[in-house]
Amino acid sequence: MMNIAVAQSGGPTCAINASLVGVFREALKEQSIDAIFGSINGIEGMIENHLIDMKSMIMTNEDMELLRQTPSTVLGSCRYKLADWHEDDSVYQQIANTLVQRQIGAFFYIGGNDSMDTVNKLSEYFAEKGLSIRVIGIPKTIDNDLCVTDHTPGFGSAAKYVAATLREISRDSTVYSIPSVTVVEIMGRHAGWLTASSAILHALGETAPHLVYVPEAEFSLEKFLRDVRRQMTKHKAVIIAVSEGIEVPEGVQSGVVDNFGHKYLSGIGKYLESVIRKEIGCKVRSIELNVMQRCSSHICSKTDIEEAESIGAAGVRCALSGETGRVMVFRRVCDMPYTIVIDHVPASEIANCEKFLPKSYISPDGNNISDSALSYFLPLIQGEPNLIMECGIPKHFTLQESVLK
């Protein structure tokens, strides 16, 4: 018999709790697993020995269903990068103490790039110290920028939100008779996956988004204005999707100061809005999809949620088979019918590297997404789970505020 622990890390998604349910549900089935601990605020909970008993947190099947449909991380999160243990292993000792004291034989870390670095370092450290504690990484991120895996849990739901919302914004923007431009700012500092997913609409016969700018393509303000002017000759209401991370020469956080002397940290959308207003002079609006693109579980992808749960469960089976220092990944067998298998690879192959949009997904002009990318994106946004509602609003599972200190 052994106990296990699980933690969540990095930015929220709609699917990270589904992966937690996957770990929990699979562990419940295993005779060899006794207590299932949840670490509060990611690895910080392991350092501070702040764990909760998940069996007394999730009591019923409805609890599990609610948790699956609850966005964000129910156990809290952190942005914590472990130091190199060869130089300073004091934090590693604290984590090991927690694990040994609680008789934890396997630790599951659900997170992005940085978390996979943690998985890598911890598994190395435990091996070095002769501790038989297995460490398994479960991927998640709306950015879809993890290497090796076909895609990451959380991305499909975010992409579904982005595409559905862009379609609605497109309807909204065409009502008046005067020409207009709408700039929609989408998350992605280095990789343009989520912004590119807005082009899903092209598969549905929409002309929007008429322009798509991702960090992987070079950006020039002159060319941007030419692009916008050309689209305005074709469409009354031009819709532009732009990654927050595209590089503009002047820099966006350009030292704008208000009457208070505050610096305005406005994003690329607001910036491009002001450029269009000045240079073209038409009606223009910018929209930041903000945290809604990562937490709008009311329009999550059923495929995403189910895959997130499956990959969590597969992580438990991987640990039970004796593996450690591995990250679970999806391998796509076929676009249509969409078929994936779950595999695992050494954490070192995934930690600290980023996956970018392939060149073939970006149009030759660098201002849109090519149709060849659509067969990649489309399967990930399919299906809608039956959400449990409460007075007309999707119901959530939450911990007491006092638990999440």
Place this chain on the structure above:
Amino acid sequence: MMNIAVAQSGGPTCAINASLVGVFREALKEQSIDAIFGSINGIEGMIENHLIDMKSMIMTNEDMELLRQTPSTVLGSCRYKLADWHEDDSVYQQIANTLVQRQIGAFFYIGGNDSMDTVNKLSEYFAEKGLSIRVIGIPKTIDNDLCVTDHTPGFGSAAKYVAATLREISRDSTVYSIPSVTVVEIMGRHAGWLTASSAILHALGETAPHLVYVPEAEFSLEKFLRDVRRQMTKHKAVIIAVSEGIEVPEGVQSGVVDNFGHKYLSGIGKYLESVIRKEIGCKVRSIELNVMQRCSSHICSKTDIEEAESIGAAGVRCALSGETGRVMVFRRVCDMPYTIVIDHVPASEIANCEKFLPKSYISPDGNNISDSALSYFLPLIQGEPNLIMECGIPKHFTLQESVLK
């Protein structure tokens, strides 16, 4: 036999096309009605004789179902205020010419305050000129600020989006261990109905929104900062809902100029974010729900959509009974079980006046919504229609771009 015409006006909502379907479907049933014209871009289409034959636009039952679930105004919209016809009736003559030439006996105008002013003026003008053309107003606005009617079609869906999204934002904001404040800016320049609807979450056991500021309550920056500081002693992640229209002493559009010499027209959310950052110094984020709050039909209220269709249909019956210059209204019979009846009143009672939140709905401190308001809001957001999907995204009904010039 007579023909009829229908037009849509003002800002988009999720329900304005459902009212159009209501008019169309009811008119189809009537033997005495022949052609059903749609006026492009509201009253502008009537002035310019730019009408389309709706029977060749909506061909199938699926077309009607799709139109019901499509946000915004399929016929386009306008912001056009008719001049006083006693002073200049040239535009009135153009409208009358269109109506007479097309043998239109009844005109239905779906819109907000300004549109009801148009209904009032046109019906007076036609009566004065001895033209037997009936004019009926069908209300819509996410602002819910029309007088007489219990509520307006479009509001329920916007309120459902706001409440569901605030709940998701609340989950998103609690993941990290450091204290934070999130300011959510919600539409409503003069009336706080939509912002107040965020307090629906209190009926579901949520502590958020912890503070709610509406234009109907006096706002002071000093008290605001005191309120925020007090909430921060109780909650790790403080969520604030604020109407775009609250008055701040300094003025929000305060002449901030960037490197380009552009004025930044940032909203109240960004402004309060900067004030909190400066004065309190904690982690703070502002979120503008932007056009998503009026066009997110993927989470529309079934009650709202069904009522919007019913009130459109009732407009047709009202015209057929010989009435003119009337606006259709909802009268609430009971909160629970929720019961409304559809009635109509002279357009002059509704045109150009605004309905504000009653004092009893605002907490004595002026910084939240009282629980007594919840029985008003809750029935309006109930139910989810079965949306027709297309590749994982709600399908829309659209006209050719060329029709909407």
